[in-house]
Amino acid sequence: MFHLALRMLLGDRAKYIMLVGGLTFSALLMTQQNAVFQGLLSWTTSHMRNMRASIWVVESRVEQVNETKALRDTDVNRVRSVSGVDFAMPLFQGVLKARATDGSEKLVQLIGLHAGTLFGRPTKMLQGDLEQLRMANTVVIDELAAERLGQSPAPGAPPRPLQPGDVFEINDREARVVGICRTERHFFGYPYVFTSYDQALQFAPRQRKMLSMILAEPKPGLTAAEVARTIQAETGLAAYTVPEFERSTINWIWKNTGIPFSFVTTIILGFIVGVAIAGQTFYSFVLENLRNLGALKAMGASNALLSGMLLLQAYTVGLIGFGVGVGLTAAFGFAVADKGQPPFLLQPDSVVRTLFAILIICTLSALLGIRKVARLEAAIVFRS
Amino acid sequence: MSLPSSPSDPAAVRLTGVVKAFGSGDARTLALKGADFTAAQGELHLLVGPSGCGKTTLLSVAAGTLEWDEGQVDLFGTRLNDLSPSSITAFRRRHIGFIFQQFNLITTLDLVENVSVPLLLNGTRRRDAEDKAAALLARVGLAGRERKRPSQLSGGQQQRVAIARALVHEPRLLIADEPTSALDRETGHQIMDLLATAARSPGRSVIIVTHDPRTYSYADRLTEMEDGRVAGVHHGPALKDFISIHH
Ligand SMILES: Nc1ncnc2c1ncn2[C@@H]1O[C@H](COP(=O)(O)OP(=O)(O)OP(=O)(O)O)[C@@H](O)[C@H]1O
Ligand SMILES: [Mg+2]
Numbered sequence: 239m240f241h242l243a244l245r246m247l248l249g250d251r252a253k254y255i256m257l258v259g260g261l262t263f264s265a266l267l268m269t270q271q272n273a274v275f276q277g278l279l280s281w282t283t284s285h286m287r288n289m290r291a292s293i294w295v296v297e298s299r300v301e302q303v304n305e306t307k308a309l310r311d312t313d314v315n316r317v318r319s320v321s322g323v324d325f326a327m328p329l330f331q332g333v334l335k336a337r338a339t340d341g342s343e344k345l346v347q348l349i350g351l352h353a354g355t356l357f358g359r360p361t362k363m364l365q366g367d368l369e370q371l372r373m374a375n376t377v378v379i380d381e382l383a384a385e386r387l388g389q390s391p392a393p394g395a396p397p398r399p400l401q402p403g404d405v406f407e408i409n410d411r412e413a414r415v416v417g418i419c420r421t422e423r424h425f426f427g428y429p430y431v432f433t434s435y436d437q438a439l440q441f442a443p444r445q446r447k448m449l450s451m452i453l454a455e456p457k458p459g460l461t462a463a464e465v466a467r468t469i470q471a472e473t474g475l476a477a478y479t480v481p482e483f484e485r486s487t488i489n490w491i492w493k494n495t496g497i498p499f500s501f502v503t504t505i506i507l508g509f510i511v512g513v514a515i516a517g518q519t520f521y522s523f524v525l526e527n528l529r530n531l532g533a534l535k536a537m538g539a540s541n542a543l544l545s546g547m548l549l550l551q552a553y554t555v556g557l558i559g560f561g562v563g564v565g566l567t568a569a570f571g572f573a574v575a576d577k578g579q580p581p582f583l584l585q586p587d588s589v590v591r592t593l594f595a596i597l598i599i600c601t602l603s604a605l606l607g608i609r610k611v612a613r614l615e616a617a618i619v620f621r622s
Numbered sequence: 623m624s625l626p627s628s629p630s631d632p633a634a635v636r637l638t639g640v641v642k643a644f645g646s647g648d649a650r651t652l653a654l655k656g657a658d659f660t661a662a663q664g665e666l667h668l669l670v671g672p673s674g675c676g677k678t679t680l681l682s683v684a685a686g687t688l689e690w691d692e693g694q695v696d697l698f699g700t701r702l703n704d705l706s707p708s709s710i711t712a713f714r715r716r717h718i719g720f721i722f723q724q725f726n727l728i729t730t731l732d733l734v735e736n737v738s739v740p741l742l743l744n745g746t747r748r749r750d751a752e753d754k755a756a757a758l759l760a761r762v763g764l765a766g767r768e769r770k771r772p773s774q775l776s777g778g779q780q781q782r783v784a785i786a787r788a789l790v791h792e793p794r795l796l797i798a799d800e801p802t803s804a805l806d807r808e809t810g811h812q813i814m815d816l817l818a819t820a821a822r823s824p825g826r827s828v829i830i831v832t833h834d835p836r837t838y839s840y841a842d843r844l845t846e847m848e849d850g851r852v853a854g855v856h857h858g859p860a861l862k863d864f865i866s867i868h869h
Contacts, residue, residue, distance in 0.1 A: 239742050245735065249730025529724070529726055530726065530728045532726075533726040534739070535687075537715065538714040617682040
């Protein structure tokens with residue numbers, strides 16, 4: 239009988255297309271919005287993946303990685319003296335004005351690394367030599383910075399991305415490019431400019447406290463978490479492991495911005511649209527087939543069998559809609575992957591969540607029909 | 623479900639003092655007011671009477687598709703009163719074939735699929751069910767049209783498909799409520815011919831509700847209803863007299 243259930247479903251082309259279309263739209267909306275949301279959330283913690291330190295020591299009120307509250311210079315040595323700390327390096331970070339080759343001003347994320355170790359260095363150098371950062375007035379910039387700052391020199395001329403050897407200005411001071419690196423996009427969208435810690439203090443406007451963060455590593459044999467706890471206890475500063483800081487950052491986004499709310503609203507809307515379209519269409523499919531279902535009932539089809547047939551029909555359109563919806567989302571992901579905009583991160587568990595939501599929609603729709611069929615008197619087929 | 627063979631009771635269908643009311647309060651109508659009805663195996667039994675006298679209701683009770691309020695219903699020696707709703711459903715599935723006034727074929731399925739439904743419901747494998755369905759379609763004169771849709775057929779042809787569907791699982795009871803009233807007179811006669819030849823068999827009881835006196839001559843036995851009760855049963859010479867009066 240189940241193959242006949244599918245034939246009945248496919249036989250009603252208009253409803254079939256409506257059902258698959260509605261569920262596709264719903265799956266697309268839920269998956270795509272979730273992927274953009276996850277992508278955005280991953281941006282909020284990209285800074286950590288660009289620096290790669292096991293322990294992040296920050297001012298005690300800092301809750302997320304994109305926020306800086308300056309520390310005292312002496313804090314580096316306080317952290318270094320904590321037992322269990324293998325080494326700890328200062329880090330400067332600040333958003334500064336840079337002048338592009340066409341004279342326009344762009345904001346950049348300036349990172350000052352400890353000159354001796356260059357700890358926190360970019361993950362991938364594309365051109366040039368990172369070691370040259372130890373020379374005066376030198377910077378390594380990421381591809382985004384090379385592009386943003388390398389505007390067309392004269393009106394009409396094509397833009398030319400900056401290359402090693404080029405010179406531009408940060409805060410009215412000369413900076414010479416010695417390398418191009420690749421980074422993951424920063425949450426705020428500013429391009430990265432790496433330099434040495436001491437050089438960064440030259441670029442940045444002078445302030446009483448200039449140390450932004452301390453990056454530390456645990457001694458071999460100790461976990462980052464236990465050493466972070468010790469640092470916190472002994473210095474009164476906040477110390478996070480990478481997963482802790484990621485979690486804290488994402489919590490901060492949930493608590494302090496409207497971003498999650500708007501995404502969650504859209505995702506819920508996708509679910510409601512699915513329920514409305516699928517539920518309504520499926521119910522009218524059942525209503526139109528009521529005489530047939532009554533005849534089947536008279537002929538001895540049990541309620542369990544008819545319910546199974548309705549569930550099969552609902553899940554069939556559900557799975558097709560889910561497949562097409564997720565496929566379209568993935569296609570969208572590929573299309574934007576090169577541009578890097580908008581953020582996009584399609585994770586297996588969000589696909590599973592969409593599947594689950596679609597199955598709930600289909601179950602609800604089928605249940606409406608099942609209720610109708612269960613109450614149906616087989617004798618109605620004798621009435622004309 | 624296997625049926626006890628009961629030589630002591632050759633009746634296929636026996637309703638005793640059946641009462642059935644619809645609605646409640648002021649809207650309450652007594653459709654059956656203590657109906658006694660018997661149909662024998664091997665006979666084609668017509669059920670006649672004025673509109674609203676309770677024919678459809680009686681047929682529905684006899685087919686186990688409608689619950690009743692009082693009285694006994696026995697089908698081939700099995701008392702339906704003693705069966706659970708799901709056992710009654712199983713009983714219908716196995717032993718009863720249905721023909722409806724509006725044919726009630728599933729429009730999105732082809733003819734073979736429609737006819738195979740009762741077999742599939744009884745757990746027959748798809749291949750076997752479709753083979754058997756095709757054979758039945760041939761028997762009702764529709765060979766070669768197995769893969770057509772009901773909408774591609776005339777009303778009479780559709781009712782033939784319905785007859786094939788009602789017979790495909792070899793039921794012991796065939797129930798038809800006004801199978802010819804949606805058809806023109808000539809086609810109606812052909813359908814009655816088909817029912818009289820293809821449906822009638824020694825172990826089977828065929829009960830047909832009809833309005834049309836011209837079909838009376840097909841009956842082995844005829845029950846007249848009036849106002850929720852059985853008013854008379856005719857067979858043999860008495861049936862001939864009854865027919866001649868009503869012509
Ligand atoms: N579902 C129902 N609800 C309420 N009243 C009903 C219902 N079914 C039948 N009745 C009433 O029961 C009585 C008998 O109806 P039934 O359909 O059995 O008559 P019938 O002999 O088949 O009539 P017809 O020849 O017009 O088909 C009628 O008065 C009808 O109005
Ligand atoms: Mg009737």
